[in-house]
Every structure is written in structure tokens, then in C-alpha cells.
Amino acid sequence: MQNTDLLVTHCRLEGIEEPQALLIADGHFQAIKAMRDVTPDELDACDIFDAAGQLVLPGLIETHIHLDKACIADRCQIQHGTLDEALTETARAKRGFTEEDVYQRGARVIEAAITMGTTWMRTHVEVDPVVGLTSFHAIRKLQADYAWGLTLEICVFPQDGLHNNPGTLALLIEALDQGADLLGGCPYTDSDPDAHIATLFDLAKRYNVDLDFHLDFDLDPSQMSLPTVIEQTLAHGYQDRVTVGHVTKLSAIAPTQLLNIAERMSAAGVHLTALPSTDLYLMGRGIEHTIPRGVAPLMTLKNAGVICSISSNNIANPYTPYGDASLVRQANLYANVAQLGTQDALGNCLAWVSSESARLLRLKGYGIKAGCRADFGLYPATSSAQVIAAVRQPSCGFKQGRMVFQRDQARLLPPAD
Secondary structure: OOOOOEEEEEEEEOOEEEEEEEEEEOOEEEEEEEHHHOOHHHHHOOEEEEOOOOEEEEOEEEEEEOOOOOOOHHHOOOOOOOHHHHHHHHHHHHHHOOHHHHHHHHHHHHHHHHHOOEEEEEEEEEOEOOOEOHHHHHHHHHHHHOOOOOEEEEEEEOOOOOOOOOOHHHHHHHHHHOOOOEEEEOHHHOOOHHHHHHHHHHHHHHHOOOEEEEEOOOOOOOOOOHHHHHHHHHHOOOOOOEEEEEOHHHHHOOHHHHHHHHHHHHHHOEEEEEOHHHHHHHOOOOOOOOOOOOOOOHHHHHHOOOOEEEOOEOOOEOOEOOOOOOHHHHHHHHHHHOOOOOHHHHHHHHHOOOHHHHHHOOOOOOOOOOOOEOOEEEEOOOOHHHHHHOOOOOOEEEEOOEEEEEOOOOOOOOOOO
């Protein structure tokens, strides 16, 4: 029998009534079996943690966040809540960024995310002549320092444009040479959106890295960059390596047009991340009644075969002046916005911050099964749908079989008799 480092007993697995046990060795699930099948030797051979009937879910995945500009709301003037204001105020604030400043703010968010059950995160990091590689270097240090609790993937991107911002392309190349994991884009801030997209596809292919675009971030569908991204994906043979975030324009088009573009996305392997907190906050400004939600319609996209995810995007900055790094809360928010209430639909919301996010990031060895990394959380719930509906946070979490946080339950203190 292979040595087991940890045995997690009395677990609840989705759809299985009988209590289960997780046998973990070398950071991976060695076996998953019914409690009645656990042998005395297995009970005696390793450390034991009693899950006390809690639900086991795989570690949550944050597919789109900005650690470099998190927690700066207190140094910005937020008055109108528009995208233009967010871009302007953040550009002004980042002139004062230092490596230590970015590190400390990013660490606050990472630590919060770990305690909310997140074990994998893709962060976008701005690179341009104003901030240089300062934020990138800080995030690289965070990537190493917090690997014990969270795997961090770094996406460098030109937030303020590329062709209108001389020197940015050279900095992106320098960041890729220094180990950035992938490239992002933001065509709507560029003087030439189509050239922005084409340049980044060429660069991504040269370095063999994936792409993740901020895209179509308003409610005017008369001009969209998504068709260009789809065309470039096919032209470069980049199927299943391209993600687009926001794409709020999709919420403003007719169902027949939406289905058509969803089918094209699916055929091209272009994935989508919805960012409900930011998109709800910024979209619909200036509209005085019947205000649109302005959030991408994931269920329609999913039904057409598009891989989707839900993510936080920003925390405590002009784009989103709130947030606690809880992906369960983001998924619950999306369920409210999209009016999803069935057990299956709520289960989809959980998948959009876990298993579907793993597909989007092309992760291997993810899930609750033998051979996968032992990244998981225990939840005081009976199903993934209940986790989302009741915003149940994990009581504890594990990264590669090691417990990385534990949350004390609140206790009622009634008066003594």
C-alpha cells in the first residue's frame, strides 16, 4: 500500500449520500472511497482530519483579478462611477505605485482569497511607461511567496493602450522575457483597436502564451471587437487559448444575434469571463430608469458550448469600490443578476468559479478524484447549489494536501437561565 500523508474522514461528496474518505499522499488524492471501505491500517498509518459531514469542493479559481491596483479606493476621487473616471483615477494613482506598495496591497487580497477557498488565481498586471515593470516585479514576488496557499498566474497587459502609448510593447516583451505567464489586451483604450488585437496575437504566438482580453466594455453593440478576436483566433490556430472578459455588449444584443456570436465563439474556442460586481457598478450610468444590468449572459453562452467563468476583477478601487475576494459571493451575485434559481442553475454558478474555470485556464489534475492535486475546501452545506444560494464560506481549505486556513464558526450566546 502506498504511504498516505493525510486521511480526511466523513466527507460529503456531491450526489453521494454515503460518507466518504479522502486519502492524500504527496500533495495528491491517492484514493477516494466510502468510509466503510477504509481499512484499520489506513486509519493507523497517517494523520486524520474529521470533516464531520461537510461538503468537499475543489479549490476555487479566480480567473480575472487585478492585484496591482487593488485597495486604492482611499487614494482616488470616486464621484461618478463611470469607466472613464475609473481609467483616469487609476492612471493617476499608479504614478505613485512602488514595488512595496503593490506587494502589500496584493498580499492583502491574496490572503483574503485563500481564506475564501481560492487556490488558483490569474491576475492581470498593467505594464506601460508610467509604471514600468514595478507592479510586475511585485506580483512576481507574491507569486513565489504565496505559492504555499495559492498558485498565481501573471497576465501582463497594456491597460492604457498600445499603439497610442510608445514604449509599452517593449515593456510587454521584457515582462515575457522575465517570466510572465500570458498576455492580456485592452483594445477599447487603443487608438487602433484592431491593430492592438493583431499585435498581441502575433506576440502571443511568438512566445507561445495564451491571451486574455478586456473587451467590448460598454452597452453599445453597434461596434464590437469580439468578431475580430474570433477571426484572429482562427487565423492563428489559437483555439481554446483565448479568453475575453467583460464583453458587456453581449447583454445588449437581440437573442438571435447573441446565439449566432455564441456559436462562433464556441467553434473558435474563445472563452468568456463575466465580472458581475464591476460590470453592475459601471454599466448603465446616465440611464435614469429601466437601468440595464449590463452583465454577459453566461447561460446562453454555456448552452452554445462556450466555456465561461465568473470572477472578481477589482477590489476596492475606482472600478469596483468594494469586495472581499469571495468567489462564492460573486457567483451568488451573478445568480441574482441573471435570475438563476434552480438547483442545476446554481450548480452552474459554482462550476463557473471552479471546474469550468479550470477548463478555461487549461488546468490539468484539477478536481476531486484520484490522481488530482489535493486542492480543496470543506463547506458546511449539502450541495454546491446550497453553497451558492446561502453564500456558505469554507470552514477550512487545503493546498496540495496541507491545510492552509481554518475558519471558526460563529457561536450564539443566549442568556443563562
